[in-house]
Amino acid sequence: MTTPPLLPTPTLAKIYARTAQASWPVPAQNSPWTRFQLSVTDDLEPRWEIAYEGASASTEVRDLKPETRYRLRLRAAVPGMADGVWGKEAVEVFFVTTDESLNVRLTAQILRAVGINDAVAVDALLSEHAAQISLETRDRYGKTLLMIACQTGTPEIVNKLLRAGASANATTRSGKTPLSLACSTINLATATALLAFDPTTVDSADSGGSTPLMWAVENAGTTQKGVDLVTLLLSHGAAVDREDATRKTALDRLCACTTGGNVAVAALLVQAGARIVRTPSKRNPMSTLMVAAMNGHLDLCVALVDRWRCDPRVVTEHGGTARSFAASAGHVHVATVLEERVKIWSHDELAP
Incomplete structure (x- = not known):
């Protein structure tokens, strides 16, 4: 009669407040066991x-x-045993979990490290204590570790968090994803x-309907990095004419923000099929040119007129023009340039 093999004794490592790592030695080849069952019970509620x-x-x-x-x-099954059937032999070990304060300390440490x-x-921290760190831990502003890293961090940290299981779809209280924060x-x-x-x-999109592309064009400024970011988003299929809760598209937002007006970004959007509002309507009370003029974007106004053929003479229902909107907002130079464009367009129209 063959003597049944002695079961290995489980060892515990990385014992924390809510998890523990268990392992048991098994021969690399010709193992006498095919399956293992590990059961656990505590002294307060003795139920396996x-x-x-x-x-x-x-x-x-x-x-x-x-x-x-x-x-x-620990119990085991040997070759020939049916599924759900286990050997009579069992090996037991004891361990005690730690207090919760370790988790709190680790969370504070990784928040600081990411920051x-x-x-x-x-x-x-992720290598040694992944089981004790909640990757969706939030700071006092409601941002997860990944959100913090995406705003001010490096791709190295972002990739470490993503590989560890951080959610790329988590949102802030206002609905912003890590990508929207990176674009902001x-x-x-x-x-x-x-x-x-x-x-x-x-x-x-966040709760206001703003997409990463909208945040990128609004914050691009005059930097090449802003242009490259918009290029990246468009290359991944960003919807160029999606509207936010106020019915503004990315191009509308570019024209409307006081720090925007990047012509290179506008060109990318137009090339991708962005809608240019040429004539005011009930849905769009102001043309794209009017919005750009009112916010003082001189170079963008010139591009809209000369490059994308927006008529500077167009008026709103109440008689407003791109020039008048620029003048009323104090953008005298923009108003002057638009007045010159009005004369040119009127002259060309009258020319034989």
């Missing part, structure tokens, strides 16, 4: 619950309670990392 069943020789025991004494029992862009510390700060590197990981977030 299955923590793991399978062929692996290690597992993470989850859903534990802090500062609690547990008993772990100061310490990739080495982030990597060490024109962080091209982190936006690139996010889209490489999950391109489906490219049109994620």
